[in-house]
Amino acid sequence: QVQLVESGGGLVQPGGSLRLSCAASRRIVGIYTMGWYRQAPGKQRDLVATLSSGGSTNYAEYVKGRFTISRDNAKNTVYLQMNSLKPEDTAVYYCNLDPGSRSYWGQGTQVTVSS
Secondary structure (H helix, E strand, O other), X not given: OOOEEEEOOEXXXXXXXXXXXXXXXXXXXXXXXXXXXXXXXXXXXXXXXXXXXXXXXXXXXXXXXXXXXXXXXXXXXXXXXXXXXXXXXOEEEEEEEEOOOOOEEOOOEEEEEOO
C-alpha cells in the first residue's frame, strides 16, 4: 500500500505561479508512472502531466510550456510547477501513482486562479 499526500494548492492571481507537491509514504521502485490530474466542478478528471520511472514526461496540450512535472527520488516526492496560471486552471489537482497493478490517488489539493 502507498499513500499519496498532495500539498501546495491555494489562491493565486492570473499569471501567477504555484508548485504542487505529492509525497509518497514509501519509496516507489520498479516500473511506474506518476502523474497529476485535475477536476473542475461539474467536469471529468483530466490528465495534466505524467512522469515515468524512466524519466519520460507527457503533458496535456493546455499546459504545455507552462507546467513542469519533476521528482525528487530521495524525498519520494513528485512536483508540479505551474506558471502563467489562468482562471481555467482552477480545479482540484490529484496526484496519481500507477505501478501497473493498481492505481493510487491522493486526496487532492484545490487550486484557484482568480483576481
